[in-house]
Structures are given as C-alpha cells and as structure tokens.
Amino acid sequence: MKSLLFSCILLCVSVYAKDIPDPSKTAQMARYIINNVDWIAISTISTLPSVNSFPFVNLKSVSDGPLGKGTGVPYLLMTNLDLTGRDVLQDNRTTIMASLAEISYCNSVNYDPQDPRCGRLIISGELSKLDETTDEYKMAKNDLFIRHPIMEEWMKVHNFYIAKINIKNILILDNFGGAKTVTVDDYYNANDYSSIKSTKQAEADIVVVQMAVARNYRFKQ
Numbered sequence: 001m002k003s004l005l006f007s008c009i010l011l012c013v014s015v016y017a018k019d020i021p022d023p024s025k026t027a028q029m030a031r032y033i034i035n036n037v038d039w040i041a042i043s044t045i046s047t048l049p050s051v052n053s054f055p056f057v058n059l060k061s062v063s064d065g066p067l068g069k070g071t072g073v074p075y076l077l078m079t080n081l082d083l084t085g086r087d088v089l090q091d092n093r094t095t096i097m098a099s100l101a102e103i104s105y106c107n108s109v110n111y112d113p114q115d116p117r118c119g120r121l122i123i124s125g126e127l128s129k130l131d132e133t134t135d136e137y138k139m140a141k142n143d144l145f146i147r148h149p150i151m152e153e154w155m156k157v158h159n160f161y162i163a164k165i166n167i168k169n170i171l172i173l174d175n176f177g178g179a180k181t182v183t184v185d186d187y188y189n190a191n192d193y194s195s196i197k198s199t200k201q202a203e204a205d206i207v208v209v210q211m212a213v214a215r216n217y218r219f220k221q
C-alpha cells in the first residue's frame with residue numbers, strides 16, 4: 001500500500017506538471033498564470049514624501065474570474081487610503097507581476113522563482129475604477145468574492161472600490177530566450193487555456209487520491 005501511495009504521488013506530480021500550458025503558447029500561458037494566482041505585485045510611481053517619484057511596489061489580491069473560467073481582466077479591490085491607492089490618484093499607470101512561484105508548480109518541478117521556466121506574467125496598463133451601476137462591476141465583484149471570500153467583509157467596513165487594469169502591454173517569461181510580447185487581442189482570445197486543468201484543481205485531486213489511499217491503508221490494518 002505504501003508503494004501504491006508513493007507511485008500515486010509520482011504519477012500525480014507528473015500529471016500536474018503536464019497541466020501547465022506549453023511554453024510556446026504564450027497567450028494561453030499568460031491567461032493561465034493570471035487565472036491561477038491569487039495575488040500580484042503591483043507597482044506605481046510613489047507619492048510617499050520620503051521616496052517621492054521612486055518606483056514603488058505593493059501586493060494586491062487579484063481575480064479574473066473562477067478557476068478555469070477567467071476573463072483575463074485583472075480585477076482588484078482598492079482603497080484610496082493605502083499606499084497604492086494614494087499613488088494611483090496621482091498617476092493611474094501601473095505594472096503588475098504574477099508568477100507561477102506563487103502556486104506550488106515551480107517548487108514541485110524544482111524551478112527557482114527566477115528561473116525563466118517558472119512562468120511569469122508582467123502586465124502594464126492604466127488602472128480604472130469600475131462604475132458601480134454596470135454589469136461589469138457586478139461580475140467583477142462576484143469574481144473577487146469567489147476567489148477572496150473575506151473581501152465581502154472588508155467591503156462592509158471600509159470604503160473599497162473595484163478597479164481593473166486597462167491592459168496596454170503584456171510580457172511573458174516562461175522559457176529560456178527572454179521575455180515575449182503577447183498582443184492584447186491574442187491574450188483576450190486565448191480562452192482555450194481553460195481546457196487545461198487548473199493547478200489548484202490538480203492539487204486538490206492529489207489530496208483526494210492521497211486521502212483515499214490513506215483511508216484504504218488504515219482499513220486494511
């Protein structure tokens with residue numbers, strides 16, 4: 001039984017690695033990354049007096065929709081009170097970065113976070129606040145709550161707003177040979193990334209199999 005468990009782990013890990021899009025499919029890779037991560041690094045031009053006009057970086061939770069069914073649009077929950085919120089009031093330009101190092105993929109195949117094969121997405125654009133009366137706002141709110149349930153509580157007590165990045169430039173690093181540009185059209189058209197099982201789903205499958213094997217093992221004792 002132990003060897004069965006062991007071979008399952010090996011098998012499951014190899015299945016799971018295969019679920020990552022082919023590095024040559026850059027648009028799919030970009031959509032896969034933004035859909036699978038829960039947070040991004042977000043840079044702005046700082047308005048903090050001590051580092052005024054310096055490049056500045058922060059963290060924001062992100063959602064482009066449910067796992068496997070993302071829209072590609074990075075939606076964020078923002079407030080004017082925090083560092084990033086204050087910066088974008090002055091200048092709405094931003095660059096965000098998401099990496100597969102955030103999910104267990106890179107670690108599982110032994111890629112250092114800086115290894116170019118550990119997929120990385122860098123998106124630049126202008127941040128804009130969503131109008132609360134629009135259908136997009138309702139959808140974005142739902143997308144954020146699905147992935148970050150605590151946000152529903154945050155919104156009750158603080159003056160948050162929902163924003164999106166209006167994408168101007170997309171770079172993907174997922175292999176040797178330098179960063180590749182993905183056009184905005186190709187990015188939004190690459191909806192077929194969802195046929196690839198999401199990493200989180202694959203992880204969940206591994207746990208289910210492991211639990212089943214462990215249960216079986218216990219019963220046989």
Ligand SMILES: *[C@@H]1O[C@H](CO)[C@@H](O)[C@H](O)[C@H]1NC(C)=O
Nearest residue numbers: 091092093126127128129166
């Ligand atoms: C960003 O700010 C500029 C300057 O205020 C403005 O012209 C532009 O429309 C803003 N972009 C978005 C997406 O709101």
